[in-house]
Amino acid sequence: MTSSTTGRTRQARRRRRTTEIKDSLRGLGIQLSLLNRQVGTHLELKDVDFRCLDLINRFGPLSPTTLARYAGLHPATMTGILDRLQHAGWIVRERDPETTDRRAVTVRALRERNNELYALLTGMNTSMDEIFANYTDDQLDVIADFLQRTTDAGRDATDELAGR
Template sequence: MSSKQDGAQGRQQRVRTVKEALRDLNIQLSLLNRQFGAHVDLKDADWNCLDLINRHGPLSPTALARKAGLHPATMTGVLDRLQRGGWITRERVPEATDRRAVTVRALRERTPELFRLFAGMNAEMDTLCQDYSDDELDLIATFLQRTTAAGGIATDQLASD
């Protein structure tokens, strides 16, 4: 076999290894989120929406449904559960012509509870990141951001089929 073929096969194996590692990461993060949800009585979709609200909110229910990839009727149930659990509040939009218009805002007084639950993972990540140089961390961050964008494209393609 030529060195060119060896190089191509080596690259294919590296790409396969990266893809497998991402699948393993997806599974592990799902397990972590499930454990987290069990501690605070949140379903997976509830936690995803709460995280989106915390990171991008306040949001309208429609905007949140779009970001979460959920049907508006499903979003109503998610928001009802989050509000009952004391995680969010729905606030009327005073300047809206439609009296039903609301925005959803996370209740910040619950944030310390979230930080406490994720403290173990955050500590593990801090320890892990100590092993990498600033340039390597920049490369990893860029790879993860590009992977997220690729996932968004694939999600949009599947949604339009």
């Protein structure tokens, strides 16, 4: 085999592998969406409500406007979502002590409810721990870097489509 043939073979193999990885990421996204739907169903939360609760747990406390931006929703839509989450006992709205605007609030998740979430995710977390056990620390560093960079690329693409 010539070096140019070897190079083309390597390039074709690399293209196939990157396509497989992109397809796997799409499959992962679909599967996680289905898992989240099941968790939300068990908690009697709409998909959008569960997604917002997840964002509050991850990044909160947040203003409703910031949460709407993170969720890609119109701020007016957020009022109904927050009403449902508060009524179900997942969040509280608190006055923002950092501002003189008495209307300003922050939204905070009630952490004592997180055990309900964790119980539903135990199976997935256990499976992930078993998968992680098969990798070295250096391999986990590469995977973590890849996932962070992929998340950042997804955020950038989302912001671009949203005109931000």
